[in-house]
Amino acid sequence: MLDLRQWIPQIESSIENYVQMDPRESHNEKERKRRLRIKNACQMMKGLLPRVCDKTDNATVFENAVHFIAFMKETVGSDYDMEFLEKTCMF
Numbered sequence: 001m002l003d004l005r006q007w008i009p010q011i012e013s014s015i016e017n018y019v020q021m022d023p024r025e026s027h028n029e030k031e032r033k034r035r036l037r038i039k040n041a042c043q044m045m046k047g048l049l050p051r052v053c054d055k056t057d058n059a060t061v062f063e064n065a066v067h068f069i070a071f072m073k074e075t076v077g078s079d080y081d082m083e084f085l086e087k088t089c090m091f
Contacts, residue, residue, distance in 0.1 A: 021029070042058045049064050056064075 038058075042061050045061050045065050046052050046054060046056060049061065049068055052061055052064055
């Protein structure tokens with residue numbers, strides 16, 4: 001059986017941190033999370049793109065991603081655009 005008492009201190013701590021966080025700290029935290037998302041996405045792209053290694057800088061990864069997507073769009077066309085959006089769109 002799940003003991004909810006173990007979660008109460010964590011929840012209370014999270015609420016206190018949220019309430020005590022001033023607008024600047026809140027903005028900084030959001031910015032840190034945004035940068036982490038970019039970093040993680042770039043790492044994933046490095047694994048998906050041809051001829052890109054772990055040492056490739058992020059700007060080059062993004063440029064290669066643009067060229068690769070454009071190439072794939074020319075090769076495959078836009079037949080799968082709607083399917084992709086339906087499966088992956090978060091909005």
